[in-house]
Amino acid sequence: MTVTPAHLHDLASRAEALTTEALTLGGGPPEGDYLAVVQQAVESLARGAEALRRAAADLAELQAQPCGMPWTVCPEHGNTLSSSAGISTCRVCRRTWHYDRLGRPCREPVTWKVIDRAGTETRMCDGHVLGARAAVEGATFLRLDEGGAGVRL
Incomplete structure (x- = not known):
């Protein structure tokens, strides 16, 4: 399977959804560090989602074929x-x-x-x-x- 920026964006979206779902968890057993463990998991998921988004952007940039015309233009307005x-x-x-x-x-x-x-x-x-x-x-x-x-x- 070839990894594409779209795959990485999909993984990041899924990690963000898990982050949101984990944030709604609460009211666990009063004993132990249940909430601290959930908070650590939420922070790890959020960091992972952000890292996946950065990786997708980096991969897209690496895979982009440059125009290569012998002169450069404004990307929005052309030869200006x-x-x-x-x-x-x-x-x-x-x-x-x-x-x-x-x-x-x-x-x-x-x-x-x-x-x-x-x-x-x-x-x-x-x-x-x-x-x-x-x-x-x-x-x-x-x-x-x-x-x-x-x-x-």
């Missing part, structure tokens, strides 16, 4: 970056990156498959597909799902 003194800024949202994104290959995750009229397939991120939609007439744009299959939009 300007760069000065080593700081890149989106001219639309004003988001900044403290390095020159214009001179580096794009590291945003691939989210689209674009097929031009000649049948050439190019995979690209959300930001690059904005420019491609305006520039590539007659192309087919397929949004990729988690498994990498195209979904026609």
Whole structure:
């Protein structure tokens, strides 16, 4: 079985549900450390759920195929970056990156498959597909799902 971020998110949700259920336990036998043991279990489950969520995010980042286009764009607005003194800024949202994104290959995750009229397939991120939609007439744009299959939009 291949572990995916979705599997880890599911495990984290189940751990959170167990945490909630354990919190409702109370009124155990008056003798012994029953409540202290339950509290320790609740804290362990909560830590485990958080660790699973972090692991899911880390795994998703490791599995993400980078766009790789020879220049970087704003992930939300496309080719709207300007760069000065080593700081890149989106001219639309004003988001900044403290390095020159214009001179580096794009590291945003691939989210689209674009097929031009000649049948050439190019995979690209959300930001690059904005420019491609305006520039590539007659192309087919397929949004990729988690498994990498195209979904026609």
